[in-house]
Amino acid sequence: xxxxxxxxxxxxxxxxxxxxxxxxxxxxxxxxxxxxxxxxxxxxxxxxxxxxxxxxxxxxxxxxxxxxxxxxxxxxxxxxxxxxxxxxxxxxxxxxxxxxxxxxxxxxxxxxxxxxxxxxxxxxxxxxxxxxxxxxxxxxxxxxxxxxxxxxxxxxxxxxxxxxxxxxxxxxxxxxxxxxxxxxxxxxxxxxxxxxxxxxxxxxxxxxxxxxxxxxxxxxxxxxxxxxxxxxxxxxxxxxxxxxxxxxxxxxxxxxxxxxxxxxxxxxxxxxxxxxxxxxxxxxxxxxxxxxxxxxxxxxxxxxxxxxxxxxxxxxxxxxxxxxxxxxxx
Numbered sequence: 417x418x419x420x421x422x423x424x425x426x427x428x429x430x431x432x433x434x435x436x437x438x439x440x441x442x443x444x445x446x447x448x449x450x451x452x453x454x455x456x457x458x459x460x461x462x463x464x465x466x467x468x469x470x471x472x473x474x475x476x477x478x479x480x481x482x483x484x485x486x487x488x489x490x491x492x493x494x495x496x497x498x499x500x501x502x503x504x505x506x507x508x509x510x511x512x513x514x515x516x517x518x519x520x521x522x523x524x525x526x527x528x529x530x531x532x533x534x535x536x537x538x539x540x541x542x543x544x545x546x547x548x549x550x551x552x553x554x555x556x557x558x559x560x561x562x563x564x565x566x567x568x569x570x571x572x573x574x575x576x577x578x579x580x581x582x583x584x585x586x587x588x589x590x591x592x593x594x595x596x597x598x599x600x601x602x603x604x605x606x607x608x609x610x611x612x613x614x615x616x617x618x619x620x621x622x623x624x625x626x627x628x629x630x631x632x633x634x635x636x637x638x639x640x641x642x643x644x645x646x647x648x649x650x651x652x653x654x655x656x657x658x659x660x661x662x663x664x665x666x667x668x669x670x671x672x673x674x675x676x677x678x679x680x681x682x683x684x685x686x687x688x689x690x691x692x693x694x695x696x697x698x699x700x701x702x703x704x705x706x707x708x709x710x711x712x713x714x715x716x717x718x719x720x721x722x723x724x725x726x727x728x729x730x731x732x733x734x735x736x737x738x739x740x741x742x743x744x745x746x
Contacts, residue, residue: 447478448480460691501662502665507657508657511557520547526725558663565657570647572641613634
């Protein structure tokens with residue numbers, strides 16, 4: 417009997433050892449966007465999922481949800497705060513939906529970035545990572561990377577062409593409702609008219625507004641070119657797509673897993689940047705084919721006119737001296 421107990425104990429111990437050596441079950445993460453299946457953002461997330469699986473040896477896998485299946489942007493961000501939505505991929509400025517993220521208004525300072533390459537470099541630098549850390553602590557949502565260049569913002573108008581700052585003075589434009597945008601366009605002497613994106617086409621066609629401020633990725637699908645025949649490539653703000661994650665989830669990952677997510681985000685962002693560049697080329701041709709006058713204005717004149725806009729926010733909306741730090745990044 418005693419011999420039998422010894423054998424049983426040995427078998428049990430061996431079973432425990434085998435169990436301990438067995439690979440852990442893969443952890444599946446979900447990532448969502450409002451963009452449609454087949455869109456640049458969808459393709460970027462699919463690439464992200466491939467790299468995450470490869471870099472973690474299958475320990476982490478990612479399932480992609482498009483078309484707002486996990487909710488609109490605000491709902492996804494709220495879900496990340498609660499820990500029941502894991503990740504999202506959409507415009508970096510969307511973080512401003514969250515109380516505690518007000519410092520991110522800084523990304524819309526006019527002419528903050530030299531070009532899209534410098535924008536991505538700056539937004540993934542230690543300067544911005546410190547800001548992301550602070551926002552994560554305050555909101556429960558972390559920006560873990562900012563890869564995927566979007567169209568720079570431009571002025572699309574029913575009157576024009578807009579070649580210098582004085583040309584836009586007095587015009588009625590739909591402007592996003594952020595304080596930094598309001599300050600920018602007040603400086604240009606614009607009459608600002610608030611409205612949602614879906615109202616812009618009708619407002620342009622009826623003369624309620626005389627223009628709007630967006631890049632190709634938002635303006636072209638809504639066919640504003642049918643009713644607004646002037647496009648002025650001011651490039652006054654460079655947009656980048658953000659990779660968002662629940663801070664609860666981020667804190668549960670080890671360093672290698674976090675590094676894998678960042679590497680995958682960069683790979684996915686390259687897909688977005690490539691497809692958005694192709695979209696820009698096609699968009700310019702589409703504008704011309706539809707009788708739109710496309711011009712590159714005197715950007716230096718706009719830059720000079722708007723050079724002091726940020727000063728009213730410095731040390732209030734974001735840390736004092738932050739703009740100078742960003743502009744110093746080569």
